[in-house]
Amino acid sequence: MASESPSASASASPSPVPGSAEIRRAPKVLLHDHLDGGLRPATVAELARETGYGALPETDPDRLGAWFREAADSGSLERYLETFSHTVGVLQTREALVRVAAECAEDLAADGVVYAEVRFAPELHLERGLTLEQVVEAVNEGFREGERRARETGHRIRVGALLTAMRHAARALEIAELANRYRDLGVVGFDIAGAEAGHPPTRHLDAFEYLKRENNHFTIHAGEAFGLPSIWQALQWCGADRLGHGVRIIDDIQVHDDQSVKLGRLAAYVRDKRVPLEMCPSSNLQTGAADSYDEHPIGLLRRLHFRVTVNTDNRLMSGTSMSREFEHLVGTFSYTLDDMQWFTVNAMKSAFIPFDERLAMINEVIKPGYAALKSEWLFRDSAR
Template sequence: MTETTNQTRGRTPGADQIRRAPKVLLHDHLDGGLRPATVVELAREQGYEDLPETEPAALGRWFREAADSGSLERYLETFAHTCAVMQTREALFRVAAECAEDLAADGVVYAEVRYAPEQHLTGGLGLEEVVEAVNEGFREGERRARENGHRIRVGALLTAMRHAARSLEIAELANRYRDLGVVGFDIAGAEAGFPPTRHLDAFEYLKRENNHFTIHAGEAFGLPSIWQALQWCGADRLGHGVRIIDDIQVAGDGTAKLGRLAAYVRDKRVPLELCPTSNLQTGAAESYREHPIGVLRELGFRATVNTDNRLMSGTSMSTEFERLVEAFGYTLDDMQWFTVNAMKSAFIPFDERLAMINDVIKPGYAELKSEWLFRETGGGAAQG
């Protein structure tokens, strides 16, 4: 362990350090991260009159309050308004570009952002046109970020809705665009009553094509959805997966006993796309301090930190880490651990993941720790 790490361990970072720290985001929904002002402007341009509020600040509050119901189904209802204004090429391009800009300004250096192409067709676009508009928007957002001194790479995950019957079609779409900005596939939507096994043909197709996919599982429905996602479907990652805690018994002295599914998830290094604030909103945890991420971190699961829906949760990657720092006393070392976990689990080639870890993430955290040590010692230890 280096001198810098020894001297900074146990000291929690402040908001500015958290914001500047390089972060990796694996679970973020495009239609859940719009700027409130953009929703208002797009609604006005498109003649959409069903917004509950027409002033950006008030609309932002409405989204957060509506999502704070404790119900996944009620939480999902809020997307009717964002999807309604994302039905043209121009709107999709704008939302994607602003997404990349906003993430980069928050210190995110790599992100996988997901969306369901089938939910953006009512304005007359085809599936391919939707994908191309979003991809072009991400590239534009990356360019704008560079102009502002930020570095980010954004890959798209194409999502199929688990209550619909287009998953194979969307999986084939993801495979066609896999070298053109799309890095993988996902299924999303209400878990109860819509098991991932309904979409086995899509998953079998993706496995034959050696493509990557994640599955929303273990958010609201529990252990059976996790088991099905892994053992029947072969998911590379678990979208949320927070309910794996139900297979872990923690004794009063802090010792833990893992059930066979939990042990499998940990031992196979299955990445968990944990979204703390979202999990609180949908009732998967009572508070940040009680969120299973604390136990999962201690037990060495492949845990990652994510935003899920920045608009509905009123959050960002920096906000998520601020809450975890406050709840668990996490340090920059802990933040780096979560970030490296996420980068290891990304759906881009191994050499590119390794380059991000060694050339961007580790140097970024080392610089923050050196700054901290320099301030704390007046420069002496850093120089000597």
């Protein structure tokens, strides 16, 4: 694949700082997005009426969307996770899962996302009698339908599913086996999620050992609310392919007054081994993992050439999209189209699909897309 050097996409021509229109049109890759965190507020309200779910704090879609964002903006991961009781509450039927998955693919495609891995926990959708298999099949059906609808509107997207096990529960091996059964049928990997404190990934070693024996892929939520021990365990005990968030790796990096930088051994290992970091800036601000976009570790980690990727986490709770995430980063760090391409290629390299398919997406979709945007900017600039 192409070099990860920041200059890999650079040429003799200047790279523009993109505006909102260019950011939205730019091809983007999303690795960390939760299905139950990305519903449209209107869909939540409609599904609540249809399924008889009566616990919503608001029924008007606009007020409901605002409630989700405000409730999640607490600075606490545990409080942030509480908002999911409502979205999970309306996702207990096959029809609801198909609808939400299809809308997810449509919304991402309309935002310029060309490849996405969307995760969900099958064990959370069994309250009305669905089996684990029926949950997976409904979500996969929805993704395929959403891809079809996107093509009809001129957008291209491919969505893969990540099956998530809840770290506080005891079904990780069962979900890992489920992910392996649906491998090549829409499921591309496995994940564990939930509150980190008190629930180390090492509780689920049997699941990770199983996946490694099956040569399957997995990511682990680590280094978000909990620190370096969570990252170390995810990598060294569990063997994670990627780190979900991983933002606390910054705790192993010293920046001196003269701006020189010293990496601790864990940070150096993460960088040397090119471990992908699934960074979610807006979500990190809400959960207290970072205080502001200016102070978010993504700026330093990008400068130090860690394999950083940009993600949404929960689009409903954060009121965000991939375009909004990049708008924040462009506004904060003056990132150019070359920087956006660097983040996007990083993400595509780190996806859980075969190498040749990743390479084709980079060379046939991502690079041409950015080249076209840059050429348009150069044409406009020369015409001024």
